Amino acid sequence: MVSTAKNTLTLKTKRALQERILDDATKVGDKLPTEKALALELGVSRTTIREAIAALRADGLLEAKHGVGVFVSQKLDLDAHAVQGSDSFHFSASMLDILELRMAVEVHAAGLAASRRSWAQEEKIWQAADAFKMAFANNDSTEEADWAFHRSIAEATNNEAFREFFDRMGLAIRPWRAPQGAKLGTLITPPYLSKSIDEHDAICEAIATGDVERARECMKNHIGRSQMRFRGLMRGADENDLETSNVLDGEQ
Numbered sequence: 001m002v003s004t005a006k007n008t009l010t011l012k013t014k015r016a017l018q019e020r021i022l023d024d025a026t027k028v029g030d031k032l033p034t035e036k037a038l039a040l041e042l043g044v045s046r047t048t049i050r051e052a053i054a055a056l057r058a059d060g061l062l063e064a065k066h067g068v069g070v071f072v073s074q075k076l077d078l079d080a081h082a083v084q085g086s087d088s089f090h091f092s093a094s095m096l097d098i099l100e101l102r103m104a105v106e107v108h109a110a111g112l113a114a115s116r117r118s119w120a121q122e123e124k125i126w127q128a129a130d131a132f133k134m135a136f137a138n139n140d141s142t143e144e145a146d147w148a149f150h151r152s153i154a155e156a157t158n159n160e161a162f163r164e165f166f167d168r169m170g171l172a173i174r175p176w177r178a179p180q181g182a183k184l185g186t187l188i189t190p191p192y193l194s195k196s197i198d199e200h201d202a203i204c205e206a207i208a209t210g211d212v213e214r215a216r217e218c219m220k221n222h223i224g225r226s227q228m229r230f231r232g233l234m235r236g237a238d239e240n241d242l243e244t245s246n247v248l249d250g251e252q
Contacts, residue, residue, distance in 0.1 A: 112162070
């Protein structure tokens, strides 16, 4: 109950800060007040402010400059963005909660795909992985290719519920990502995307060889890395620490 209340308070604080960012008086490049000032203004602890700021940094709306402060890096209505194209559904849960949900669904989906995929479905998974590589090489947004990759695995389960889950949830269960040519959020960076290419290939190989347990493990590592990085952000880790972090057994 304490954890649930804490998560709710952090979410409310995040929304309050997001409203400040979206206010017409706030411009890209503006510096936020100090943690102490925000805590007094919103009536919460500095720890809650720190967690809310970390979440908004991961969303790409804020940028922290060591020794200087926290600045507005983009103005984007994340709630509206999440609703668009997803049957007007969106989660109010934190990204960590959403990643935990994806872990449960997609690890099982990868295992089912390894045992049930057709040749055509396997080819579609490879094509999506190749499209991700091409987008990254061309410095284009990888978001749609990444989603197509995960969606194609759900389709290869040959279980309509998995396919419907992805189709209905849409943007609501994936982190918002800036195009690579634009300013990236701290969570999604070029080194992160480069590593994702290797992880996609490992997942493809496991599915193609029908190795159910390997497919599950590769998907677990793939999503688990996002979980670890997001936890790092919540703890205030810098980008170098995030890039070198590994998925540890039991952390999922």
